[in-house]
Amino acid sequence: MEYILIPIVALLASALTFFSGFGLGTLLLPAFALFFPVDVAIALTAIVHFSNNAFKFVLVKKHINWKIALQFGIPALLFSFLGAFLLDKITHANILSEYTLNGKVFQITLMKIIVALLLIFFALFELIPKLKNLQFPEKHLPLGGMLSGFFGGLSGHQGxxxxxxxxxxxxSKEAFIATGVIIACMIDISRMSVYFANISKVKDALNLNLIIVATLSAFIGVYFGNKLVKKITIDTIQKIVAFMIIVFAIALGFGIV
Known part of the structure; x- marks a missing residue:
């Protein structure tokens, strides 16, 4: 069953997240967790996620806006370590509520509520006409990198x-996708260096065949996403991002992801 469900999720998620710039790990981790212990599922997801971003980089690297990538990416890297450090200190200190649904326990935490509210705030910029044409000056990019990196380290939700x-x-739509990809690769390399110790501990439990199948499925999704991007406008991409951000924020606020 895992050889059917996980590749399908990997293919569809990678195609959709090619435009949005986030969500593959969020969708793939629960699929892996259905068949493997959580620590193994995290390792499997990290490997597929990194491989997928590396493949996207090869396809879109010529469109990268390096100035914006560095302005945003370097603060994101630095503050992701700060977030990860604080996570170790407050892992169980910020749980506001818990509830059970179909036998599974979900936790609502202060950090998830904060991130969810921030995401909805930004999504409204794409949905409210008066705010739609508003742009952030480049001088605010380091702040965006700090927020993204910090909450990425703290809760894993930086994309x-x-x-x-x-x-x-x-x-442009091409530069948006490509610049997001290189920043994601920077974060992935940083995270993989931290995850390596954990991956080595569970290496005997890793399913190499499934990793290959899931990675190839994700590559196929990226390939078709790259073909489709030529047929859509930046406005469409912005609407996709806004919709996914709101759905993701609601799920995050209720402790589902």
Whole structure:
């Protein structure tokens, strides 16, 4: 069953997140967790996620806006370590509520509520006409990187904040996708260096065949996403991002992700 469900999720998620810039890990981790212990599922997801971003980089690298990538990416990297450090200190200190649904326990935490509210705030910029044409000056990019990196280290949800900022700095659709990809690769390399110790501990439990199948499925999704991007406008991409941010924020606020 895992050889059917996980590749399908990987293919569809990678195609959709090619435009939004986030969501593959969010969708793929629960699929892996259905069949493997959580620590193994996290390792499997990290490997597929990194491989997928590396493949996207090869396809879109010529469109990267390096100035924006560095302005945003370097603060994101630095503050992701700060967020990860604080996570270790407050892992169980910020749980506001818990509830059970179909036998599974979900936790609502202060950090998830804060991130969810920030995401909805940014999504409204794409949905309210008076705010739609507003753009963030480049001088605010380091702040966006700090927020994205910090909450990425703290809760693992940095991609949505990254996309929310990048949609408002006047990038073309190709540059938006490519610049988001290189920033994601930077974050992935940083995270993989931290995850390596954990991956080595569970290496005997890793399913290499499933990793290959899921990665290839994600590559196929990226390939078709790259073909489709030529047929859509930046306005369509911004609407996709806004919709996914709101759905993601609601799920995050209720402790589902």
């Amino acid at each position: 949505a904040l990254r996309s929310a900022f990048l949609t408002k700095v006047g990038l």
